[in-house]
Amino acid sequence: MGRRPCCSKDGLNRGAWTALEDRTLEEYIQIHGQGSWRNLPIEAGLKRCGKSCRLRWLNYLRPDIKRGNISxxxxxxxxxxxxxxxxxxxxxxxxxxxxxxxxxxxxxxxxxxxxxxxxxxxxxxxxQSTLSKEKRILFNPTPPVPTTEYRVVRTKATSCTKVFFTPEEPAAVNEFVKEKAPESDGLLSDFIADLDVEGLCLSEFLHSDFSDLCRFDDNNTIRLDGNIDNNNDLSPPISSDNPLLFHGENIEQYWTGVNCIQCDPTSDLQSLDTFLNAKEDW
DNA sequence: AAGTGTCCCAACCGCACATAC
DNA sequence: GGTATGTGCGGTTGGGACACT
Structure with a gap:
């Protein structure tokens, strides 16, 4: 059974929005709030697809949209x-x-x-030449040269938050979460968000697909033992015989340590970190 | 002035995830 | 647990604006 299309395209307006349509959508959302996008066009009397209304609101009509050139x-x-x-x-x-x-x-x-x-x-x-082998493996940005067999990188943040932690949530990680982000109350999803905002080093993890590389063993140790296939001269490769192990403090070191954020003293990651930390409202 | 090429961006599309039933 | 639905996301496209000849 196929998926039902989000709406019937028949009789709907397409293309650029008119000022009248904008005003109608704006007024409707001001009164009823956003959400229920599928029903919104019917109730608001718009001949538009719900997705189209949502997009128009989020990308153009929302009051907090900043206009003008990017600085x-x-x-x-x-x-x-x-x-x-x-x-x-x-x-x-x-x-x-x-x-x-x-x-x-x-x-x-x-x-x-x-x-x-x-x-x-x-x-x-x-x-690449300034990083240690382990860091090159762990924090490997996408190389500019395409490889013949390229690992799929999940682009959605929602996917990525599921990649790293196993469903078991080992105690060591839970403790780490509580310690590093007490306001998250030990919830991994909140912690991910916090780390992503505060440290940015987790972003390096998010940049990789760990789903089939990473697992916890019986000692609450994160093992990286998949075959990392790339052309970056990373020999010997991580394998089941030669896993890269992280345990307790190791995890913390990699996530919060100077080496993670400032792997190169002259790196622009450092200035980014400074810049981000200077912003209170991130 | 007219024709053509290029750039830019709003909008569309299909897919994936979360949730409800 | 399986299916349907709602929503969000990134990739792509179409057409208007502008530059160039």
């Missing part, structure tokens, strides 16, 4: 965050108040990707 600071931040998070536009947009994921995505595709591309090759070579 140099924002520009710089987008580049740095993209380096950390990849194409997770909603996450990046979350760091830029008033900017939407669509706007940032467009801005990246039209401006920044070209800008970054021209600098990527030389930086990549330099950075």
């Amino acid at each position: 140099e600071e924002e520009d710089d931040l987008i580049i740095r965050l993209h380096k950390l998070l990849g194409n997770r536009w909603s996450l990046i947009a979350g760091r830029l108040p008033g900017r939407t994921d669509n706007e940032i995505k467009n801005y990246w595709n039209t401006n920044l990707s070209k800008k970054v591309q021209s600098h990527s090759t030389s930086k990549w070579t330099h950075k």
Whole structure:
């Protein structure tokens, strides 16, 4: 049985929104609030798909949308965050108040990707050479050169939060969570969010797909023993005979230590960390 | 001025996840 | 547990605006 389309396309307006449609949607949401997007166009009297209404509201009509050109600071931040998070536009947009994921995505595709591309090759070579083998394995940014057999990177944040922790949630990790993010009350999802905001080093984990690499063994130790297939001269590879082990303090070191955030003293990650820590409302 | 090419961005599309039943 | 539904996400597209010839 196939999935029912989100709405019937028959008789619906498509393309650019008119001022009247905007006003209708705006007034409806002001009165009834957002949500129930499927029913919204019917109840509001709009000949639009619910998804279309949602998109129009989130990307254009929302009152907290910031208009105008993207500043140099924002520009710089987008580049740095993209380096950390990849194409997770909603996450990046979350760091830029008033900017939407669509706007940032467009801005990246039209401006920044070209800008970054021209600098990527030389930086990549330099950075790889300054990292230890373990860090290169763990915090391996996407290489600019495509490989023939490339690991699938899950782009959705919701997927990634499920990748790292096993359902068992070993006690060592629970303790770590409670200690590092007491306000999260030990909830892993909150902790992920906190770490993502505060430290950014977890983003390096989010950049990789650990779903089939990582597991906890009987001693609450995280084992990385999958075959990491890449072309970055990482020999010998991690294997079941030669696993990379993290236990208790090791995890903390990798997540919060200087080596994680500032793997290269001259790295721009350092300045990003400083910049982010200076913002109280992240 | 007219034709053509390029850029930019709003909107669309399909997929994945969360939740309800 | 399986299915349907609602929502959110990233990738892609279409068309208007602008630049160039």
